[in-house]
Amino acid sequence: DIQMTQSPSSLSASVGDRVTITCRASQDIGTYLAWFQQKPGKAPKSLIYAASSLQSGVPSKFSGSGSGTDFTLTISSLQPEDLATYYCHHYNTYPLTFGGGTKVEI
């Protein structure tokens, strides 16, 4: 099984900060990597697919990069509404797996 390791597990940043979350796959997954945002008490929301493509309606302050085993999610200017836990997810092969999550606090 492919293991997805996110870091950090939590972070605290200020409004306006640039925030970067990393995700590492235990083997090459090409660009079969997605990012999700989950606000407290809510269902996850899809942000990015294919490592760097924005889902429809997602603001451009979110961006993704990487390929192979190393990936990043960047929030260019953190806002209070970005308080959430962010998960990476590979869909390269089965079983599908998720990273452990990064809790972003303001």
Added chain:
Amino acid sequence: EVQLVESGGGLVKPGGSLRLSCAASGFSFKSYSMNWVRQAPGKGLEWVSTISSSSSYIYYADSVKGRFTISRDDARNSLYLQMNSLRAEDTAVYYCARSSGSVDYWGQGTLVTVSS
């Protein structure tokens, strides 16, 4: 507008059974793979099962293989998860999710609690 609405969750005793449903609308249900993903209280996301369009292929996580069965009814635009031999560790919010390559839409989830 894509909508996925789960139902069927509740409290069940260990060893019991439960059937979850997911009603889909706003898209051509028969054309998409569908998934169940769960989240135990205070924990991260865990993929449970995937069924392709036309039910051509089905996959399960090892943790549920042999106990859970995913199915779909394209005429009713519905996805199902039959859960048997439930264990305490199956306690979670279960989400229905659509795949277009990756997961792109999620339902609001239904809570399953396994406890005596």
